[in-house]
Amino acid sequence: xxADLRRYIFxxxxxxxxxxxxxxxxxxxxxxxxxxPFDPWDMSFTPISPxxxxxxxxxxxxxxxxxSELIFAIRNTVTFGLVSGxxxxxxxxxxxxxxxxxxxxxxMILMRLADVxxxxxxxxxxxxxxxxxxxxxxxxxxxxxxxxxPTISKAIRAQTLTLRESLHVKAAAQIxxxxxxxxxRHLMPEMFPLYLIGLAAKTRMAMFMEASLAFxxxxxxxxxxxxMMIGYAVKYYYMDIWWNWLLPPIVCLSLLIMTVTFxxxxxxxxxxxxxxxxxx
Amino acid sequence: xxxxSIHFTPRRLGLIITFSLAALAMxxxxxxxxxxLPGDFVTAMYASSPVTLSAEQEAELRAFYTQPPDFxxxxxxxxxxxxxxxxxxxxxxxxxxxxxxxxxxxLLGTAHIIxxxxxxxxxxxxxxxxxxxxxxxxxxxxxxxxxxxEISTGVILLVIFALNLQWFPAAGAExxxxxxxxxxxxxxxxHHLALPLATLVLAYIPGNFLLARNSxxxxxxxxFITTARAKGLPSRRIRxxxxxxxxxxxxxxxxxxxxxxxxTGVLVVERIHxxxxxxxxLFNAIQARDLPVIQAVVLISSLxxxxxxxxxxxxxxxxDPRIEYER
Numbered sequence: 001x002x003a004d005l006r007r008y009i010f011x012x013x014x015x016x017x018x019x020x021x022x023x024x025x026x027x028x029x030x031x032x033x034x035x036x037p038f039d040p041w042d043m044s045f046t047p048i049s050p051x052x053x054x055x056x057x058x059x060x061x062x063x064x065x066x067x068s069e070l071i072f073a074i075r076n077t078v079t080f081g082l083v084s085g086x087x088x089x090x091x092x093x094x095x096x097x098x099x100x101x102x103x104x105x106x107x108m109i110l111m112r113l114a115d116v117x118x119x120x121x122x123x124x125x126x127x128x129x130x131x132x133x134x135x136x137x138x139x140x141x142x143x144x145x146x147x148x149x150p151t152i153s154k155a156i157r158a159q160t161l162t163l164r165e166s167l168h169v170k171a172a173a174q175i176x177x178x179x180x181x182x183x184x185r186h187l188m189p190e191m192f193p194l195y196l197i198g199l200a201a202k203t204r205m206a207m208f209m210e211a212s213l214a215f216x217x218x219x220x221x222x223x224x225x226x227x228m229m230i231g232y233a234v235k236y237y238y239m240d241i242w243w244n245w246l247l248p249p250i251v252c253l254s255l256l257i258m259t260v261t262f263x264x265x266x267x268x269x270x271x272x273x274x275x276x277x278x279x280x
Numbered sequence: 281x282x283x284x285s286i287h288f289t290p291r292r293l294g295l296i297i298t299f300s301l302a303a304l305a306m307x308x309x310x311x312x313x314x315x316x317l318p319g320d321f322v323t324a325m326y327a328s329s330p331v332t333l334s335a336e337q338e339a340e341l342r343a344f345y346t347q348p349p350d351f352x353x354x355x356x357x358x359x360x361x362x363x364x365x366x367x368x369x370x371x372x373x374x375x376x377x378x379x380x381x382x383x384x385x386x387l388l389g390t391a392h393i394i395x396x397x398x399x400x401x402x403x404x405x406x407x408x409x410x411x412x413x414x415x416x417x418x419x420x421x422x423x424x425x426x427x428x429x430e431i432s433t434g435v436i437l438l439v440i441f442a443l444n445l446q447w448f449p450a451a452g453a454e455x456x457x458x459x460x461x462x463x464x465x466x467x468x469x470x471h472h473l474a475l476p477l478a479t480l481v482l483a484y485i486p487g488n489f490l491l492a493r494n495s496x497x498x499x500x501x502x503x504f505i506t507t508a509r510a511k512g513l514p515s516r517r518i519r520x521x522x523x524x525x526x527x528x529x530x531x532x533x534x535x536x537x538x539x540x541x542x543x544t545g546v547l548v549v550e551r552i553h554x555x556x557x558x559x560x561x562l563f564n565a566i567q568a569r570d571l572p573v574i575q576a577v578v579l580i581s582s583l584x585x586x587x588x589x590x591x592x593x594x595x596x597x598x599x600d601p602r603i604e605y606e607r
Contacts, residue, residue: 116298124578
């Protein structure tokens with residue numbers, strides 16, 4: 001199945017586009033911050049100056065180099081997205097497997113909890129905690145993953161219920177395999193594609209939330225973020241700064257969201273058998 | 281039908297109980313979180329705020345937050361619209377909220393109606409022409425659009441249409457102090473609504489389109505469509521009267537869940553276009569560290585989302601009994 005998968009997925013234009021963009025962003029995030037020409041917190045330049053040979057994108061209203069800011073902002077947004085996505089995935093997979101495999105009362109309680117969390121707008125909880133406690137971005141991303149796991153759990157649980165009935169899992173139970181053994185050796189590896197879809201979808205959601213929260217001014221103002229850059233630049237949109245100050249963070253944010261969207265959509269298309277011929 | 285509704289009553293009751301618990305949890309969070317803050321948070325909050333409080337205003341605020349922990353009393357006040365007093369706007373919080381709510385409802389409601397209709401029709405038509413060049417182009421374009429967040433669309437539309445072309449106003453929901461006839465007022469409101477509405481519609485269409493198209497493609501393969509064709513029915517009748525009715529369901533069932541997430545975009549879009557709805561109110565309250573307003577907007581709008589999702593759950597279980605077995 002995995003060899004098949006690789007063959008299919010690398011023929012998909014959307015996947016290739018998303019994958020290439022992801023590599024570009026990975027390089028930016030890893031190699032960018034040490035290489036930026038200026039310290040993004042250095043406020044010693046002439047405020048609101050146009051781009052020059054030294055400052056590729058000019059200087060913002062606080063006298064900071066916009067290009068250096070941009071690189072750090074991309075790193076922060078990506079980190080927030082990936083941390084929330086990975087934690088949500090971990091929690092979602094464990095809860096989905098436990099609920100699906102053990103079933104019974106525990107299953108019912110967990111799935112009701114999932115229904116409730118799905119209905120509560122995550123952004124509202126984030127705004128309330130951010131406004132009251134001013135927590136670190138890491139804590140906020142943990143709270144967000146605590147609210148995002150239900151969709152992953154539901155998918156994993158449904159798949160677990162199907163796998164329960166398959167021959168090899170029945171055989172493993174028959175030879176006396178413990179619950180943990182079956183979950184670890186038989187159920188977890190087989191659902192690998194679902195993890196990728198879940199991770200891409202949740203990372204997308206988390207990056208979107210991060211940008212919105214930063215835009216609304218709920219993060220520490222010294223933390224560089226694409227949303228915050230847009231928020232500041234938009235206050236001066238009537239000046240002639242939109243192409244060097246406003247546009248770069250907008251383009252970067254859109255490209256980031258596109259990257260994960262393309263990956264999520266193409267993975268879903270290739271991996272979900274029901275959709276295989278649905279999505280051309 | 282009748283037998284069904286009797287049969288599923290316990291399940292429906294379970295749903296209502298679950299959602300009531302969720303609502304109660306939200307209310308309890310909003311009641312207890314401020315009390316968990318260490319030290320004298322009223323001073324701490326308003327120290328970094330542009331609002332200066334007089335001694336008695338500060339005492340009043342402190343009294344509001346340090347009144348004896350009485351959850352029942354909090355609930356009663358909530359129901360009575362007694363949500364505290366905003367010192368940043370010098371108005372009761374409930375008045376601020378009720379003033380902003382209609383604009384958000386107008387914006388969000390119109391955006392959903394338009395984007396669902398366009399997305400659905402485009403999805404049905406595209407799936408009918410599966411594998412054609414038009415369909416491929418449509419799917420590609422929508423996938424691309426799905427990757428552009430509201431923040432970006434909003435700012436781009438603002439710069440192009442409000443700043444450079446000056447076709448639409450950049451802020452507000454109506455022209456202030458303009459004493460005009462009713463119809464001129466309606467036109468004015470629509471004129472102000474255009475940009476934020478366009479932003480939201482552009483953000484919502486791709487999701488609706490892709491969902492409608494995917495479910496249509498599965499419906500089209502069903503035997504009853506072959507039967508309909510064999511009967512020689514006109515193509516449009518098969519598409520809409522037979523297939524699309526069934527393809528509409530996923531759109532309705534997923535609407536509630538997507539709504540909880542899509543609220544995020546509305547806050548941002550209102551702020552970009554300075555549209556005087558709940559998002560802008562929330563933004564201003566955050567800037568002024570006006571805690572009672574933040575709390576009220578967060579809590580009441582969450583409760584409203586919960587109520588809408590619950591209502592939808594109850595309604596579409598009646599529309600489509602199959603849902604019971606799918607879960």
